[in-house]
Amino acid sequence: MQHFIWRFRSKPRLPIDYGDLKPKKSNFKQFKWRKIGPILCAIILFVYIILGGKYFSSSEADPAGSKSKTDSVTFRENMGQKSTQVLINNNQNAEVQLKNGNEMSDLPKNEDDLPDSVHIYDLGKSQGKIKAEQNEQRVLLLIPLRNCENMLPLMFRNMMNMTYDHSLIDVAFLVSDCTKGDRTLEMLYKYSIALQEKELLPMLEEHDNRVTSKGFYGTTDLYTRYMPEDYIKKVKNAFSPPYHEGYTKPFHNIEIYQKDFGQSIGQGFSDRHDVKIQGIRRKLMGRSRNWLLSVALRPYHSWVYWRDVDIELCPGDVLQFMMKFAKNFDIMIPNVWRPPPTFLGNEQPYDLNSWIESDEALKLAKTLDEDDVIVEGYAEYPTWRAHLAYIRDPNGNPNEIVSLDGVGGVSILAKAEVFRRGANFPAFTFLNHAETEAFGKMSKQMGFKIAGLPHYTIWHIYEPSQEDLQKISQMERKKRRFGKYNDN
Template structure:
């Protein structure tokens, strides 16, 4: 069917029979909904707000919250402040009077099952006379089975909340890293000869991890300290620092019970090299590690510990090659130069002794103070424990013998009279017999002298006298 063409030029289907066509546009437009208008308004407001925030962030930097920086629109000066830090390492070389120049110290302490010693160690920290705000603390906990981590966090939190400003330390760090150390922490296992090489290498790894994570460009000194040091001067940092040496260690002894002599050298890892030890090293395998204080390695080295004089000058210095790890103060530049704690056999030594030899090889000064002594906590050795067991057995044996002797004497005393008591009884009897005999001997004399009185005493009539 063809559409009809109307005079107005429009083609459409006719409506009705009138022949006219009318269009009403309002009938075909959708009705406006209130919710849709609200959404459009919110969209426009969001666009306007976004544009406003962009303008504020990019064109008004002072209004940015928290110092947010956008490098594309920042000035070159602002970009350098936010992203570039400048350190002059010539100012952190370490001097003899670092406390006056505000030189920072990194105090490092590797820990393993150290919970029993931590309260004592933190007591020593509080007593240090070096400005506490210049001391940063770093701990590495590895292969621990006790509550070292938990207790360490509590003690550090107590230290941080101390209201005294002079007791506030600098940065405090706790690092946790296991190294697969399987040697037990008891004295026999820890100090046994068979475990020394592997144990020293594992400890060297722990020290290197701790140092690499905690050393900052602001540190001038690094102080290594074992947590089981029982007694040390409060001024130890200043005392060691005054010598202005690259690496310096004190002498380390330990107290002993009176029956063991009262005191004993502890740290034998600080020593001077000897020709005997060098000849011994040439005979060992490449991976062998010489350890001091064991009959298996007779080095005949002069040990710092054995040169101690209780009345000697504490400032006297002695050049050494090996270094003990109980208490070490070293300039940070030593470590920045590449010296570390070898976890392998370096000149037949590892850990702190290898560190001392490596520092000497690189031209740094390494000294010990034979008459400046700190005291390590007493830990009974295998021989001490064996000796104490023997003494305890002898004591019990003596007590049992004395008890048996007393029981035997008491039994004899109960069964037989003692000679002293028998003598007293015999003496008393003899005295009584002597008195009776004396009375009998004296009685006839009285009758002769006074016969009448004797008769009267007997109740008899006196006889009449017969006259001759």
């Protein structure tokens, strides 16, 4: 590598006819340089001795000639905390690359040789690839929370059930805009401490025993009496022994953040799914997701896994399964369904935000104002898109893949590179979408590929609407009157 840069280069001389040149007489007397030269040298030497070489120190040399400062090394210094981070970019597309390693010979061979305030990260090793667990790739698990105190036992059960090595997973929670009296933050802290100290399992088992007579796993609502019996058995079996080997193993790190964003929309089913507030709600959720991502993502994370708190059933190997497609895709989305009560049928699609773009939707967008947000699944926005949820076949091949344009937020696995290159969850209208669906649109425009897994299903909890609750109340009254439910 060339360390010294020629800052000045001689210009090519033009052809000159020396015959046309005539000597010019000087108006000054001949200056006797032989006499004044030694005097100037003596003055310079005297100044150097007096100042002690302070202003001629080698530390002021051109940094371009220093071996330790190559173009592939970036130094970030926080003067307030007196800490330095050294980031090494080994991207093959970097303008300057190390050719033989000699230029970086001053770097320590072992991280233990570094001071505690200096960290070196090789970003070339933080790229999501297949066989991630075997290569000890780190995963960042991000979970936004709001008014979900009752759902925390279920959430931690699903976290513990993940078979990806817990020591390779960092968890970051964001608690925001909880109503007065809600204890999500306090309970989250309590469960997180117990998890890291291997004391959470007996605590959850005690909780499960207390609510068995009222419901199952996080709810005491009456609708559980009308859930399909085979589904209830699946839930209980999923959270019963035998557990996998690393079930109670602590995670590598857990961080809890608290920040409000002015979200005043209620958490009820009807409140959250009203078409009139969808655009506002999605933009606020985009802000919270971006904030959590910005404070939690570290240089050593290869994957980012977004997960909703209210997932009820999910395969323990969900990370390993979706990572299999990392060779050809950058973002992976499973199918999301829910188990409604028997009087509504046994299964229903839940997440309609994962879809394939349609010509009708593109034409619809042209008729809308720039700030209008298309909301999928509502009669006001007839997009006629192909939804991942409706492509599902219960007996289909779980390895089947479709390419998506829109993304739902219940479960998103993405390579960390997607976010490092600038993709995010727009908290504004982007191509008439916001938050996760806009994230899908943005990622596609940036050249990333999104894989939808139509036959690989995870299950969201059932949230009864106001009409469902009224129906259940009617059936309960008939039960008390006739001893059993009679539909006549």
